[in-house]
Amino acid sequence: LYSATFNILCSFYLQLHVIFLSCLSAPPRSKYFSVKCTANVQYSISPPTSGEDLSPTPLNGNSVLLISMSRASESENDSKLSVQYYGENKEVLGRAVLHLTAVEISLDVDADRDGVVEKNNANKGSWKWGPNGHGAILLVNCDSEQKFWNKKPDCEQDYVTKVSDLKDMSVMVLRTRGPAKLPEGYKLTMHISQGHAESVRVFRSTSPELHKTLSKFIYNNFVKNYPLVLSSEVLSQEVPYLGGVAEMKFHVEGLRFPDNDFDGLVTINLSLLEPIATDIPETPIFTDQVVFRVAPWIMTPNTLQPVEVFVCNTSDNNPFLKGMRNLVAKSGYKLTICPKYVNRGDRWMQDELEFGYIDSPHQQFPVVLDSPRDGNLQDFPYDELLGPDFGYVTRVAKREHVSSLDSFGNLEVSPPVTVNGKKYPLGRIIIGVAFPTATKGRNMTKVVQDFLWAQKVQEPIALFSDWLYVGHVDEFMTFVPAPNRKGFRLLLASPDAGYKLFRGLQNNGHGKAKMFEGLRDEKTITVDEIVDDENLQAQNNYVQSCIDWNRDVLKRELGLDDEDIIDLPILFMLVTEGEEESVLRAVAYYPDMVNMIVLGKNLGIPKPFGPKVNGRCALEAEMCSLMEGLGLSCTFIDDFATYHKLLGEVHCGSNVRREPFDFKWWNLEM
Numbered sequence: 001l002y003s004a005t006f007n008i009l010c011s012f013y014l015q016l017h018v019i020f021l022s023c024l025s026a027p028p029r030s031k032y033f034s035v036k037c038t039a040n041v042q043y044s045i046s047p048p049t050s051g052e053d054l055s056p057t058p059l060n061g062n063s064v065l066l067i068s069m070s071r072a073s074e075s076e077n078d079s080k081l082s083v084q085y086y087g088e089n090k091e092v093l094g095r096a097v098l099h100l101t102a103v104e105i106s107l108d109v110d111a112d113r114d115g116v117v118e119k120n121n122a123n124k125g126s127w128k129w130g131p132n133g134h135g136a137i138l139l140v141n142c143d144s145e146q147k148f149w150n151k152k153p154d155c156e157q158d159y160v161t162k163v164s165d166l167k168d169m170s171v172m173v174l175r176t177r178g179p180a181k182l183p184e185g186y187k188l189t190m191h192i193s194q195g196h197a198e199s200v201r202v203f204r205s206t207s208p209e210l211h212k213t214l215s216k217f218i219y220n221n222f223v224k225n226y227p228l229v230l231s232s233e234v235l236s237q238e239v240p241y242l243g244g245v246a247e248m249k250f251h252v253e254g255l256r257f258p259d260n261d262f263d264g265l266v267t268i269n270l271s272l273l274e275p276i277a278t279d280i281p282e283t284p285i286f287t288d289q290v291v292f293r294v295a296p297w298i299m300t301p302n303t304l305q306p307v308e309v310f311v312c313n314t315s316d317n318n319p320f321l322k323g324m325r326n327l328v329a330k331s332g333y334k335l336t337i338c339p340k341y342v343n344r345g346d347r348w349m350q351d352e353l354e355f356g357y358i359d360s361p362h363q364q365f366p367v368v369l370d371s372p373r374d375g376n377l378q379d380f381p382y383d384e385l386l387g388p389d390f391g392y393v394t395r396v397a398k399r400e401h402v403s404s405l406d407s408f409g410n411l412e413v414s415p416p417v418t419v420n421g422k423k424y425p426l427g428r429i430i431i432g433v434a435f436p437t438a439t440k441g442r443n444m445t446k447v448v449q450d451f452l453w454a455q456k457v458q459e460p461i462a463l464f465s466d467w468l469y470v471g472h473v474d475e476f477m478t479f480v481p482a483p484n485r486k487g488f489r490l491l492l493a494s495p496d497a498g499y500k501l502f503r504g505l506q507n508n509g510h511g512k513a514k515m516f517e518g519l520r521d522e523k524t525i526t527v528d529e530i531v532d533d534e535n536l537q538a539q540n541n542y543v544q545s546c547i548d549w550n551r552d553v554l555k556r557e558l559g560l561d562d563e564d565i566i567d568l569p570i571l572f573m574l575v576t577e578g579e580e581e582s583v584l585r586a587v588a589y590y591p592d593m594v595n596m597i598v599l600g601k602n603l604g605i606p607k608p609f610g611p612k613v614n615g616r617c618a619l620e621a622e623m624c625s626l627m628e629g630l631g632l633s634c635t636f637i638d639d640f641a642t643y644h645k646l647l648g649e650v651h652c653g654s655n656v657r658r659e660p661f662d663f664k665w666w667n668l669e670m
Contacts, residue, residue: 027094032056032086033063038079040070041100056086069102072177076101103178105188107270107288109136109170113666115361117173124290127265129670137360137666138200138266138292140254141168142367142391151383153392155255160203160226164388167363169251170292172202174270180243185275187282190229190250191236196266199256199294202230204239205249226251230268239270254294257393260450264294295358296455296665297367297393299413300658301427302598303481303488308334309599310655312343312377316642320653323637324597324604330635331599338380346376347643347653350474351407353381355657358391359665366657367391372445373407397445405432405444409472409652410465413458415479415488416663419559425663428558429458432465432473441466457665461557467546469575469585474651476547477554478594480603482630486564489630490554492547493594494567495540501569501622502531505611513611513618515590519640527611536573536589543572543586566626568594569619587647591640593623595649597656603627606649607636 026033034056035043045057046064057063067081077099085093111121111134127135141155145162154165174188182188190202203226229237229250242248258264269289273282309328313321321337328335338349346352354369370381372395386392397406404410414427429452434441443466452460465471476493505513511528530536554560571589576582588595591606598604610619617636624634643653 026059026085026096029087030059030085030093031088032090033059034084034086035065035081036084037081040102041067041079041081042070043067043081056090059085067098067100069100071102072104073100073102073179076179076181076183078179101179101183103182103272104176105270105272105286105288106175107268107290108173108175109290109292110361111136111290113137113361113664117171119175125267125288127291127293129666129668131667133666135666136170136172136290136292138170138252138254138294139168139358139360139363140257140294140367140391140393141165142358142393143168143365143389144386144392145388147387151386153386155201155253158201158228158231160251166226166251168365168389169203169253170360170362172250172252172268172290174239174248174250175246176241176243176248177245178241178243182241185282187273188239188241189236189271189273190239191269191271192230193267194232194235196268197230197232197235199254199262200230200266200268200292201228201253201255202268203227203251203253204229205251252292254292256294257297257451258294258454258456260454262294262454264296264454264456266292266294268292293666295360296457297356297358297369297451298426298455298660298665299354299356299411299429299458300660301413301415301488302479303415304658304661306331306333306599306656306658308336308657309597310336310338310349310657311653312338312347312349313340314343314345314347314642315340317347317639317653319638320642320650323635323639324650324654327597327599327602327604327635327637331602333599338377338384342377342380342384344376347646348375348377348407348409348648349655350409350652351375351472351648352377353385353655354408354411355655357660359660364660365389365391366660367393369408370394371406371408371411372397372402372448373404374402395445395447395451397447401445403442403445403471405442405465405471406448407470407472409470409474409648410444411452412473412477412479414461414558415481415486416661417486417558417560419557423669424459425668426458426661426665429460430473430477430554431460431462432468432471433462434466435464442471456670457668461553463550463553464546465550467543467586469577469587470647471585472652474595475588475592476550476594478596478598478651480598480627480630480632481601486560488564490558490560490565491594492551492565492567493570493572493588493592494547495544495571497567498569498571499531499537499540501618502527502611505613505618506531510611510613510618513613515611516609517612519609522640530571536571539574539586540571542574546586568626569622570594588644588649590619591644592649593619595651597650597654599656601631602633602635604635604637604650604654606644607638607640609640 044066079100081098083096106120111124123134142153145165206225271284272286274285357366368381410432412430416425433443482489514524516522572586574584591608596605608619610617
């Protein structure tokens with residue numbers, strides 16, 4: 001009789017083993033076959049046959065046997081299936097016996113986003129947005145467990161520096177069930193594509209027994225019991241098979257944010273490899289895979305609760321600092337003052353950096369985005385902010401491509417809005433660029449714009465800001481909280497509102513009231529002189545047209561009505577940019593009140609030094625009237641000599657870290 005014996009490893013639950021009966025073991029002249037198996041082996045025949053299992057079944061060239069097992073093996077070859085072959089007269093011609101070993105294998109992640117790594121989630125290999133979506137989440141490990149010496153973001157080091165660093169990574173679990181060891185030559189391999197390997201690293205947790213031993217031997221702060229498995233240098237590596245019922249924990253580390261060349265999705269694979277012959281590579285007989293999406297960087301709008309306020313101490317800004325100290329103390333928040341030796345005279349805290357955060361079901365922390373402007377404050381975000389649970393990210397542009405529009409006074413974000421039925425629960429990022437039809441002009445550099453667009457969750461809006469000398473959107477707009485309508489108001493600088501106020505003063509007999517009274521080295525000017533200056537009026541007509549263009553864009557892109565917008569009385573004037581330039585661009589004529597800091601219900605507003613009526617500044621009175629109707633309190637801060645005269649204001653010289661949104665970004669409907 002013809003006989004054949006085969007040892008087959010089945011990856012239990014995850015696939016069927018397919019046997020082509022006619023070519024595997026059938027002796028010549030075979031016309032029929034029958035199948036017998038042990039209790040935990042299941043099989044089916046394709047195409048289906050009629051009759052009892054033990055009766056000989058006609059054999060044809062298309063006969064296929066599908067084999068699975070109901071549970072994992074306790075030992076190697078502990079199950080079997082036999083196929084008996086018959087001739088034309090149903091005489092026995094031979095038998096093939098399959099010795100079967102079943103191993104249960106599952107590579108698992110938190111695919112349902114509840115903070116727990118569930119077993120073999122059916123959706124672990126894909127990503128879907130929304131409250132009913134699925135897919136695991138990965139943080140960029142951009143904070144630093146080192147506070148001082150040799151500090152750098154953890155994602156720039158290919159080892160685990162401290163056990164506390166693991167909380168910034170996503171847990172991935174390899175679950176196995178089967179015999180004490182795999183059959184000879186079989187092995188498990190974890191692998192990743194070259195493209196994805198630039199964005200992720202994987203570390204393995206050694207066994208608890210080994211943890212106890214290795215925890216006594218930590219050299220140079222390196223944690224030795226978390227060996228590196230996958231990286232850009234190691235695309236594939238064998239991982240241990242522990243035997244029996246076992247779980248092996250891995251820690252997955254994000255290395256880079258979504259960007260122009262990276263959609264944020266990462267796939268990690270685990271394969272069971274089968275030996276073929278000596279000196280011939282193994283082949284995969286089973287592969288499981290999981291998908292992560294890297295969490296985006298998220299900005300926080302003025303309507304979120306403040307946590308910490310940042311300003312600079314310079315040799316000349318004592319009046320500004322005094323006002324800020326009083327405002328922040330009254331508001332009840334933390335004030336951090338960057339000292340002179342760090343800022344080196346660079347007072348523009350808003351322009352150097354923007355605060356945001358990253359979030360996942362298991363961890364959340366603030367992340368500062370460092371602008372490419374790189375003034376004398378350039379070391380502050382890295383040296384002073386980067387640390388444990390405080391991340392850092394930047395985008396570097398070629399120096400010749402960096403303009404004033406790359407400072408982050410030119411980067412804002414709206415509160416949550418709904419536009420034509422589409423919800424933006426995290427708001428929308430706002431940047432300033434050159435006019436769309438301009439052949440020349442300044443723009444925010446491409447690397448920053450690409451980064452902002454790639455985050456997806458706060459779809460950017462581009463406004464026209466190049467008409468301004470400095471060119472920042474915060475020179476003509478901001479948002480404040482409100483108790484009604486959409487929960488906020490958009491504040492816009494408005495020369496029209498300014499002239500309305502000044503003409504009203506003139507008509508009421510206050511034409512001789514003076515601006516800038518009490519300011520040293522500043523020439524005063526009367527209301528009459530302002531109103532009667534036709535050249536200034538023409539310049540402000542131009543500015544108003546630029547703001548109106550942006551007003552229409554903001555109404556359309558944020559779903560706003562006129563009732564959601566408040567016009568602030570602010571005048572501008574045009575100046576020539578540079579000695580050799582003939583381009584006229586706008587600067588604020590007096591302190592630009594829209595360039596404010598928002599701390600809950602308290603507003604820190606540049607003191608405008610406007611004309612006084614009955615002993616009170618008319619501009620301050622108008623501002624208070626507009627804001628107090630929203631339940632907001634106005635504090636006017638003297639920034640005239642040390643900020644306004646240098647073409648900036650309160651907002652330009654300060655920054656606020658805020659609480660993150662309650663809304664979870666992965667629940668966005670995309």
